[in-house]
Each structure stands twice: as structure tokens, then as C-alpha cells.
Amino acid sequence: MIMAVQDILEEIRTNLMKGKHADVVDLTRAALDSGVSPSRIINEGYIRAMEIVGTKMKAQEIWIPEVLMAAKAMAMGMEVLAPLIEGQPREAKGKVLLGTVKGDVHDIGKNLVRMLLAGTGFTVVDIGVDVSPQKFVNAAITELPDLIGLSALLSTSIPKIGDTLAALKQANIEKPFKTIIGGAAVSQQVADDFGADAYAVDAAVAVEKAKELMEKLAGHQ
Ligand code: B1M
Numbered sequence: 139m140i141m142a143v144q145d146i147l148e149e150i151r152t153n154l155m156k157g158k159h160a161d162v163v164d165l166t167r168a169a170l171d172s173g174v175s176p177s178r179i180i181n182e183g184y185i186r187a188m189e190i191v192g193t194k195m196k197a198q199e200i201w202i203p204e205v206l207m208a209a210k211a212m213a214m215g216m217e218v219l220a221p222l223i224e225g226q227p228r229e230a231k232g233k234v235l236l237g238t239v240k241g242d243v244h245d246i247g248k249n250l251v252r253m254l255l256a257g258t259g260f261t262v263v264d265i266g267v268d269v270s271p272q273k274f275v276n277a278a279i280t281e282l283p284d285l286i287g288l289s290a291l292l293s294t295s296i297p298k299i300g301d302t303l304a305a306l307k308q309a310n311i312e313k314p315f316k317t318i319i320g321g322a323a324v325s326q327q328v329a330d331d332f333g334a335d336a337y338a339v340d341a342a343v344a345v346e347k348a349k350e351l352m353e354k355l356a357g358h359q
Contacts, residue, residue: 150183157207231259235283237269239298244291271305290321316351
């Protein structure tokens with residue numbers, strides 16, 4: 139049976155919210171076969187569904203196990219899309235160190251940022267979730283990235299952004315770098331308060347900001 143694009147996206151949202159990962163994978167493939175772009179599947183399918191999951195979670199209409207199942211369904215759908223987003227290796231644009239701050243295990247948005255950055259030619263070193271300021275510093279000393287990206291979803295993670303940025307500034311890292319923050323808990327205000335070089339509201343903006351920061355680094359600003 140041939141489904142209209144809007145119906146496929148609606149089915150993706152419904153099945154993702156129910157945590158039906160096999161159906162999300164099948165519907166994602168069906169959407170691609172119907173010519174729907176990966177970014178539309180992510181934005182109008184996955185992210186819209188996760189926003190509803192978040193609202194239901196807040197209202198205590200659903201609980202952590204259901205949220206985890208929805209998150210797993212999104213992650214499995216993203217596995218189908220990742221090769222299309224990451225694409226073929228291109229001219230290197232710069233190296234990004236990326237992680238979710240200490241105390242915070244949310245990684246779906248961070249992983250999306252990683253995929254889009256990799257897809258536009260950045261080399262990304264993803265050091266995972268619940269990353270302490272010291273672990274960020276150690277990785278920065280070893281990897282010597284151009285950009286360091288911090289993701290944070292919880293309000294309680296905001297001070298950890300400050301701690302991490304302060305630790306990075308104080309550390310003896312032998313290469314100039316710029317910092318970029320994002321995630322539902324943060325804003326331009328948080329970036330200004332803690333002296334991050336950029337704030338990105340979503341993964342696409344993260345790529346734009348990353349390119350701008352690389353230009354600033356090249357111009358030594
Ligand atoms: Co949690 N959770 N969660 N959760 N969770 C939120 C964030 C919450 C808003 C839900 C709610 O109450 N409405 C709320 C936070 C409230 C607050 O602090 N203000 C919350 C809470 C309270 C919690 C727990 C404390 C619940 C509990 O245990 N009682 C707990 C904390 C665990 C911990 O971290 N220590 C918890 C746990 C979990 C799960 C483990 C069950 C699961 C995470 C699974 C996983 O990530 N592997 C989970 C989920 C899935 C969510 C919601 C429902 C969805 C998050 C998500 O993946 N969104 C979320 C509700 C919501 O955000 N509306 C919620 C989709 C994703 C694509 O968006 O991550 O925002 P997002 O990324 C975006 C942008 O933010 C941006 O780009 C992406 C889009 O393009 N971005 C960046 C992200 N990182 C970036 C970095 C950048 C640039 C842009 O540069 C470096």
C-alpha cells in the first residue's frame with residue numbers, strides 16, 4: 139500500500155512515541171523510498187515525537203521506561219539515516235571534541251550534532267555523556283581540537299557548563315580553541331554568562347556556528 143508522505147511522518151511519530159523501534163526503522167525506510175529527506179524525517183518525525191514525549195513525561199502521563207523505549211526507537215531510526223547524513227569523507231573542516239556534561243546522560247541531540255558535523259566534513263571526537271570537567275580537559279589536551287562542544291538537557295547541568303568552560307580556560311591546552319554549547323537546558327544567555335564562544339539552538343545551527351568559529355580561529359579572533 140502506498141502512503142502519503144504526511145501519513146508516513148504521522149506513523150513515524152506515533153510508533154516512535156510507543157517505542158516500536160522495528161516499525162520506526164521500516165517507516166523510515168519507506169519515507170526515504172518516497173523521497174522524504176533525512177532532515178525532514180528527523181525534524182517532522184523524530185524530534186516532533188520526542189517533544190510530545192517530553193510533554194507527556196512532564197505531565198506524568200508516561201514514565202522513564204516508556205521514554206527510554208521512545209529514545210531507543212529514535213536511535214534506531216537514526217542508524218538508518220546516519221550513513222546518508224554523514225556521507226562520504228570531505229575536505230577536513232576542523233576537529234570538534236563533543237560531550238554531554240557531568241550529571242547528564244541525554245545523548246540524542248548530541249549524537250545528532252555529531253552526525254551533522256561529520257556530514258559537513260568536521261572530524262568529531264565524541265567523549266559521551268556524564269563527562270566531568272577534568273575528562274573534557276584531558277581529552278582536549280590529547281586531541282587538540284579546534285572546537286569543544288558541550289551538550290546539556292537538564293537545568294541542573296547549567297552550572298556544569300560553567301565548571302567545564304572554566305576548567306578548559308585554566309588548563310594548559312597547547313592550541314587555541316573555541317567553545318560551543320547547546321541542548322534544551324541552555325540559551326544564548328547561558329553562553330554569555332559563562333563565556334562560551336557560541337550557542338546553537340539545534341544541530342543545523344551548530345554546524346553554521348562551527349563554521350563561523352573556524353573562520354574566527356583562522357583570523358585569530
Ligand atoms: Co529526560 N528530561 N530526564 N530523559 N528527557 C528532559 C530533558 C525534560 C525536559 C523532560 C520534561 O520534564 N519535560 C526534563 C528536564 C527538565 C529540566 O531540567 N529543565 C528531563 C528530566 C527531568 C529527566 C530526569 C531527571 C527524569 C528522572 O529521572 N526523574 C532524568 C535525568 C537523567 C540524567 O541525565 N541524569 C531523565 C532521563 C531521561 C532518559 C534517560 C529516560 C531519556 C534520555 C535518553 C537518551 O538521551 N539516550 C530522556 C529523554 C529522552 C528526555 C526527553 C523526553 C527528550 C530529549 C531528546 O532526546 N530530545 C526530554 C524532553 C525534551 O527535551 N522535550 C527530557 C530530542 C533531541 C533531538 O533534542 O536533545 O534537545 P535535544 O537536542 C536538540 C537541541 O537541544 C540541540 O540540537 C538538537 C536538535 O537538533 N542540541 C545541541 C543538543 N545538544 C547540542 C549541542 C550543541 C548544539 C546543539 O553544541 C555542542
